[in-house]
Amino acid sequence: MSTRIAIIGAGWYGCHLANLLSKLSFDIKLFEKSDSVFNGSSGTNQNRLHQGYHYPRSHRTRIQSRDGYIRFIERYPTLSKKIENNVYVIPRYYSSLDFQTYKIIMASAGLEFTDVTQSIDYLNGIEGALRCEERLILTDKAKQYFTDKLQHCLVLNKEVSLTDIRCGEIDGETFDYFIDCTWGRLSDFKRELFFEKTIQLNYRVRPGASFSSALTFVDGDLFSLFPTENDGMYTLTHVSHTPVSVFSNPDEFDHEVSEEIVTQCRSSMERDMQRHFAQFPEYFEYQGYDISMKTKVRDDSDDRSCYIERDGNVIKVLSGKIDTIFYASEKVLSILTEQETAEL
């Protein structure tokens, strides 16, 4: 009889694992508390398929992203698209790294780039800029893809509790393993977690204006302007103004935010953007905002990599970025096959 596995949470991690493990003949059920897949952070985020350029301070994150990027394109060739002009900018005075150090870190991780400092004439106060390859994750397509592929095992509108897991069964069905893919909402982790309510602002390129770059300012308390799946639409996020509140219990999260906070975030983000891109308001008009939740490890590092913890028959997945789904599936598979080998 094949190993019976309950996966909890149908975001990128739960869907990817359910898809892979089903193909490997594990007997999978994927439980999701809401009424569709990708209703958590996987449905509302900036959708950058990272290669590692955003993480000069975390070697582990850079390496997981660099490797995950290639595997994502191979495994899900239709679920991302190239960004034509993806630029990372080191501003003068506001970055914790100088441009030369940034380039050395990226080059030593094997990441390729072109120095475009001389050709970025519309930005002010910058020390350097490089163009590199990264992609946009196509969330609407991914949502449809997994909804179709996982019909055989997806159970929607089912909130799994810790009691279910402790009893070893969900709605009377027993399982050999439980894989928690709720991004820290269900089980405790050895690492101390906290949760952020996040806001990302939406902008449209003004009619008649022409803009087709992604701009990411690094490193430190800075911001990113990134394209979306919808032509001419961009999201703006900021390291210190995107988190609008912080809590230690994920149940405190809701999508509410006061107009006062939205106005404050918007004015701070636009002010910082205009410090380097003075014509931003001439190119972009504000369209609204989206709220989501981010899970982070409480430490001083900039580590956004993926971690897997095991507690008996419970495998807990602490996602990093979307590209790190492959690190997760490799670790989960090694736990499952280790156990099978031990039982022979």
Ligand SMILES: Cc1cc2nc3c(=O)[nH]c(=O)nc-3n(C[C@H](O)[C@H](O)[C@H](O)COP(=O)(O)OP(=O)(O)OC[C@H]3O[C@@H](n4cnc5c(N)ncnc54)[C@H](O)[C@@H]3O)c2cc1C
């Ligand atoms: C503002 C923002 C910007 C980001 N930008 C990027 C980016 O550009 N690139 C990138 O790679 N990453 C980005 N991320 C991170 C990315 O969104 C996450 O790494 C990823 O979506 C996590 O996927 P997940 O499957 O672990 O969690 P989720 O997508 O949150 O899925 C968890 C699922 O579990 C379900 N669930 C929870 N509790 C239960 C329960 N008890 N029973 C059943 N179901 C349950 C939830 O409903 C949810 O559907 C960003 C995140 C935020 C917030």
